[in-house]
Amino acid sequence: MISKRLLLLELLIKSRSGLNILRHSKDKSRRGKVIGEAIGFGMLDIVLLGFCILVSLLFGFNGYPEMIPMTAASVVILLSFILTVFRTNGYLFNFKEYDMLMAMPFSVKDVVSSKFLYMYYRTDIFVVFLSLSMLAGYCISGNGSVISAIVWIVLSFFLPIVPMILASAFGMLIAKVGSLFKHKVIIQTVLTVILVMPAFFMNYFMNRLFANGDVSEAAMKVAGVSGKVGSMLPGVNAFTKSVIELSILHMILIIAVSVVLFEVFFYIVSKFYRQLNSKLSAKTKHTKYVAKKSVKRTVAASVAYKEFKRFTGSANYMSNVVIGIAMMFLVSIGLIIVNFKIPIKSVLYDAPFSMTMVYSAIPLIVYFMTGMVATTAVTPSLEGNNYWIMKSLPIDPKDDAKGKMIFNMWVELPVSLFATLVITYFSGAGFVQILLNLVLMTALCVFSTVYGLVCGLKHRKLDWENEIEVIKQGMAVTAYIIPHMVITMVVGGLSFAVSYLVDPRIVSTVLILIMILLTFLSYLRVKSLIKKGA
């Protein structure tokens, strides 16, 4: 029944709405956090708006206006797919209020479809915003009409449905396969990473196209790739034809396929939804504990071990965190196996310059991929409702922080060092440069760990309904990502530019000193936040 579905959807939206907190909470700091988050996301949206308009103008003013709706549709479809894959486990399954909702007089189809619609709502806010930003660029560059704009807006709301359903189907399949194994979390994580990795490599490939700075050539290349991507993704051509040719047939096709697939998919899913959830939530003991001699650890090591168990106990957490690490590891292994000149040249964007100029930037390239671990691994937010445990135990907050940092370093550092070593070595650098790059990589990892903790402490969020809300989402992640991007892109670019004039070993040394300084400043901030009881 649609009314029950909407009732549930309304509840889900309201129960996570910052507006509801603003209206009813008497806690000033909580209200302040909601406002702060809104401002943070608003700023991020402005950046994205600007980027989307720029990309649209790039196409529009270089003679490829048809590529704007095609790119918009591709972005909407790909992003909807990726975001849903990561969210399925936690939004559709294993959610906190499962017992409460399933015991109420809602049909299984209503429960699961309303959870999907809530996920759609969360995804839609983001992807439709991107799509409409590109529409703005499309109109600014003198294309389209009022009718095509209306078609664009309406279809933007339907376009994410099919990829989200497909991603949910994959997510369910992954959950189903995982549930057959004892180590279901590991299996689910591996399958999720395998599923989304091609999309991340596609992103890298797109970035390469802007490498030489020639705007019109880049537009041509991107147009070519967008065309190819668009032709591969069902729905892109239909969207493009609907907007440009105002093809009613294609409009109906998008809407009808979305609605019919939605109903059919959730009719089928509702048949085995309870069984699947029961299997996923089964926590039976297959082994009998045999008392062994205990090992006494330091408090920090014990906290780090606890964090490690949290990490390996959640497919959401692991798949979100290991994707960059796994990619860097695969690239490094690939460099060892294949002729290293080709991929190194590819990584360096076929640059018409000496290899020595990029030596000092190599750790930054690696850091771009692996440094995202610290958005999650050091945050106290993951404690959620269990936060009382840490608070009530006689644990010095510094030890808690140390433990989380040790764990972060444990995840981030080994692959970062390995990748830096392999890439620097195969790029032909000498011993001193390799050593400096390894030190710089270590400094970057330490910085990311400490700065990640600053963001985690400053923007701690314990009242989440689902851990995915603090993994790769939320204010702490946004606060981390912006300097992360600045360091990797701006500093990386600067180090490259300076290496034209100065010996890269000097550049690396200066970068190491800068990172030590930044780490020290972050460390002071951590101390102050801990002192304040953050």
Next chain:
Amino acid sequence: MSSVLEIRNYTKSYGGHVKACDNVNLTVEAGDLYAFIGHNGAGKSTTIRAVVGVLAFEEGEIFIDGHSVKKESLECKKLTAYIPDNPDLYENLTGIQYLNFVADAFDISAEERDSLIKLYADKFEITDALADLIGSYSHGMKQKVALIGALIHKPKLMVLDEPFVGLDPKASFILKEIMRELCESGSAVFFSTHVLDVAEKLCNKIAIIKGGKIIAEGKMEDLVGDKSLEEVFLEVTDHDK
């Protein structure tokens, strides 16, 4: 008397070989106040979750007022109220928003819900806090809101998992009164508890579960006789080792 809850040969296994519940049979009739007791991990919650339609099961049948939980899940849920041992309520909703949601889910008219919410909120002395976010409530207050949500649709069968945990003495007393009233009005209450004194004083029927199997079941007076429930419980659970 008509049976409100009937569990027939209910078996729940995990991974095909670990049986959490094994051939459970029991009947709760209208007017029964039925206690379900057992050690931790005995299979109480696994049975309760299957009764309320949360947990899928393959073997056996469960009927609520004649409706099959497997085949007529929605009908069964309309007749049942369920409170888990640790109710996960929406922390960012206010108490009244949550109760209105429950009332909507059960299609309760505005007038009826207003009077029932007021009645029970006043009884549990939580009326003033209903405009606050649930996240700001204590465990006991959350439990009270969950209880009001369970009561406002006048359930035919009320299923509670450890309902007295976290409630203050007055709220516990009121809950016991409400349970009695509910049973007197022709409904039935089925609940798990570790508080044997309460079960003994409150209930007319009882089942003891151990290792997923019902090891004792029947009328309280028949089962307990002139002993205490605690003694009987320890006797039967130890004897079954």
